Amino acid sequence: MLTLGQTPLIPVVSKVPTIILGMGALFGFPEQSDVPSIAVMVSSRRWPLISTYGASGRTHFDQVIEAYKFLDEKWNPKDCGYCCTKNHHTSFFQQGSPNNMLHGITIDNKVCHPKNNDFYHGNHAGMIGITRQTHYHVLLDQAGLSADDLQDFVHSLSYMYQRSITAIFVVPPICYAHLAASQLGTIYED
Numbered sequence: 001m002l003t004l005g006q007t008p009l010i011p012v013v014s015k016v017p018t019i020i021l022g023m024g025a026l027f028g029f030p031e032q033s034d035v036p037s038i039a040v041m042v043s044s045r046r047w048p049l050i051s052t053y054g055a056s057g058r059t060h061f062d063q064v065i066e067a068y069k070f071l072d073e074k075w076n077p078k079d080c081g082y083c084c085t086k087n088h089h090t091s092f093f094q095q096g097s098p099n100n101m102l103h104g105i106t107i108d109n110k111v112c113h114p115k116n117n118d119f120y121h122g123n124h125a126g127m128i129g130i131t132r133q134t135h136y137h138v139l140l141d142q143a144g145l146s147a148d149d150l151q152d153f154v155h156s157l158s159y160m161y162q163r164s165i166t167a168i169f170v171v172p173p174i175c176y177a178h179l180a181a182s183q184l185g186t187i188y189e190d
Helices: 063-073 147-157 172-189
Strands: 020-027 038-046 049-056 078-084 105-107 119-122 134-141
Touching: 020 172, 038 172, 134 147, 147 172
Parallel strands: none
Antiparallel strands: 020 038, 038 049, 078 134, 105 119, 119 134
C-alpha cells in the first residue's frame, strides 16, 4: 500500500472522520434484455485508511445511522454529494497547441455552468491520445467546502488507486464501483 494511503494526508478529509462512497452502474445493451442493470456502491472501510474500499451490492444506510446514534445520540454527520461524468465528449488542449492539457489542471470557468458548482479536472497525464477530463458536479455540500478545497481533494484522491502509481482520470471509488459492476456483469453473462 502506498505510504500516502497509510497516513491521513488527503486535504479536507484528514481533519475529520470521513467515509467515502463511490457508486457505479452497468447497463445491458438493448439486445440483452435478459441481463439486468447492475448498481454497485463501494465505501472506504477504515479511517484514516480511506484508500481501502469494500464493495456491496446492497446498502443499509439507515442501519449505519442507527448504529452511530446508539454510540452517540448527538452524532449529526455533514453530507456531501458529488456526481462525476467520465464519458463525455469534451476535450481541452493547450492554447495554440495540439498538445494535451497538463495533468492536474482544473477548469472551473468559461465552459462550466454559470450558477451550478461544477468543474472539469484532468487528473492523469495522458501518455497516448487525449487526456480525459472528468466533469464533476456538486449536488450537496453540507460541509461547506470551498471550490479550491474540493478540487484539491479530488486531485489528491485520484492518486489513491491501488492499481496505479500515478493519478487516474476519475476518483478511485468510482473505478472500484465500476470494476465491481463489471465483475457482476460477467457472472450474469455466464
